[in-house]
Amino acid sequence: MVDKALNDTHQSAFDAIKETVGEFTVADPKMRTKNVDVFYGDKQAIFDVSLDIGNNEVIAMIGPSGCGKSTFLRCLNRMNDTIPTCRVSGSMSLEGEDLYGPNLDPVLLRARVGMVFQKPNPFAKSIYDNVAYGPRIHGLSNNRAELDDIVIGSLKKAGLYDEVKDRLEAPGTSLSGGQQQRLCIARTIAVSPEVILMDEPCSALDPIATARIEELIDELRENYAIAIVTHSMQQAARVSQRTAYFHLGKLVEVGETNHIFTNPSHELTENYITGRFG
Ligand SMILES: Nc1ncnc2c1ncn2[C@@H]1O[C@H](COP(=O)(O)OP(=O)(O)O)[C@@H](O)[C@H]1O
Ligand SMILES: [Mg+2]
Numbered sequence: 001m002v003d004k005a006l007n008d009t010h011q012s013a014f015d016a017i018k019e020t021v022g023e024f025t026v027a028d029p030k031m032r033t034k035n036v037d038v039f040y041g042d043k044q045a046i047f048d049v050s051l052d053i054g055n056n057e058v059i060a061m062i063g064p065s066g067c068g069k070s071t072f073l074r075c076l077n078r079m080n081d082t083i084p085t086c087r088v089s090g091s092m093s094l095e096g097e098d099l100y101g102p103n104l105d106p107v108l109l110r111a112r113v114g115m116v117f118q119k120p121n122p123f124a125k126s127i128y129d130n131v132a133y134g135p136r137i138h139g140l141s142n143n144r145a146e147l148d149d150i151v152i153g154s155l156k157k158a159g160l161y162d163e164v165k166d167r168l169e170a171p172g173t174s175l176s177g178g179q180q181q182r183l184c185i186a187r188t189i190a191v192s193p194e195v196i197l198m199d200e201p202c203s204a205l206d207p208i209a210t211a212r213i214e215e216l217i218d219e220l221r222e223n224y225a226i227a228i229v230t231h232s233m234q235q236a237a238r239v240s241q242r243t244a245y246f247h248l249g250k251l252v253e254v255g256e257t258n259h260i261f262t263n264p265s266h267e268l269t270e271n272y273i274t275g276r277f278g
Contacts, residue, residue, distance in 0.1 A: 011248075017266075020050065020250075020252065021253040024050050024051050024254050025050075026052045026053075026057070027054075030053050030055045030094070030225035031053040031195060032096075033049065033050060033052070033092045035089075036049045037090055038068070038072070038075060039086070040083070041085045045071045045249050046072055046249050047249045048250070049072060049246075049250070049251045050090075051244055053195065056223075057226070057242060058217060058221050058226045058227075058240040059227050059240055059241070060235075060239065060244070060257065061246060062230060063245055063252075063272065064272065067246040067249060068246055069229040073199055076092065077113035077115055077197060078099060078100070079110070088100070094109070094112060094194070094195070108138075111134065111138055112193055112195065113194065113195040113196075114188035114191065114197065115196075115197045116185055116196065116197070116201045118201065118204060120181040120183070120184050120204065122175070122184060125172060126170060127155075127164050127168050127175070130183055130186075131154050131155060131183070131186050131187050132151050135147060135191060138191055140190075140191065154186040154187070155186045157186070157189050158182045158183070158185040159216050160182040160183060177204055177206070177209060178208070178213065179209075181202070181205060181209070181213060182212070185213075185216065185220075194224065196220065196227075198217070198226065198229065199229045200231060201228065203231065214235065214239050236261075242254065242256060242257060245269045245272060253268075260273070
């Protein structure tokens with residue numbers, strides 16, 4: 001059991017946090033968020049968070065369970081819209097376009113800002129149809145040959161093609177967990193997103209499958225902006241260039257990953273990364 005005294009200390013340190021430590025803006029932002037609050041009914045889950053997501057960067061979001069990482073991530077492609085009690089305020093934009101503006105179609109937004117979940121969730125369809133699903137509903141191909149190109153290209157980018165090329169008609173669910181997660185990544189890539197959000201994408205995978213996904217994340221950075229929530233500090237250190245530390249719904253500190261893990265500026269960040277709290 002975590003010490004009650006320690007918890008109280010953290011609560012009071014937390015109460016004193018007025019501003020995020022570190023630079024929350026970047027020179028080349030893909031997405032910008034400013035003064036974001038999120039409520040579930042009367043309960044506030046995110047407090048005044050401002051954070052940019054840069055082009056071609058992997059930003060890791062870390063912090064104790066329940067600190068709001070998934071909630072914040074879900075704001076970035078309006079997945080919270082699907083939760084009736086959830087209310088979001090503040091400003092959020094993608095390439096300068098207001099995410100909550102009247103002209104923005106959330107379905108199109110979710111193609112531009114794709115999401116990979118904790119548990120691989122392939123559709124009950126063939127490997128091919130899993131990847132072809134998005135391009136079909138968004139009308140991204142004119143004929144079967146074009147669709148084949150998108151499916152094969154996406155499977156290649158997700159590092160899965162060689163393992164499945166002889167069984168594209170097999171069910172997605174017949175793959176191993178790690179392969180299923182790469183299939184879900186291929187499905188996300190197939191609609192040409194600009195940003196990929198990943199919520200603890202490796203937590204259901206073994207170490208080898210995890211290593212494969214981490215390599216893939218590094219390769220994907222060349223073409224996409226990536227925000228990854230992880231409870232593994234080692235993973236954050238391995239895959240990200242910037243790290244954001246959340247605590248009880250506030251963004252405590254953000255900065256270069258090396259800096260956050262070797263020389264954090266805030267006491268709460270330090271306590272978390274040294275394992276004293278979490
Ligand atoms: N659908 C929901 N309805 C009500 N409260 C929620 C819901 N999802 C999350 N919360 C609450 O919001 C807070 C942040 O949760 P979450 O974003 O899931 O944190 P994390 O991903 O960091 O573990 C928690 O207090 C959690 O209980
Ligand atoms: Mg979560």
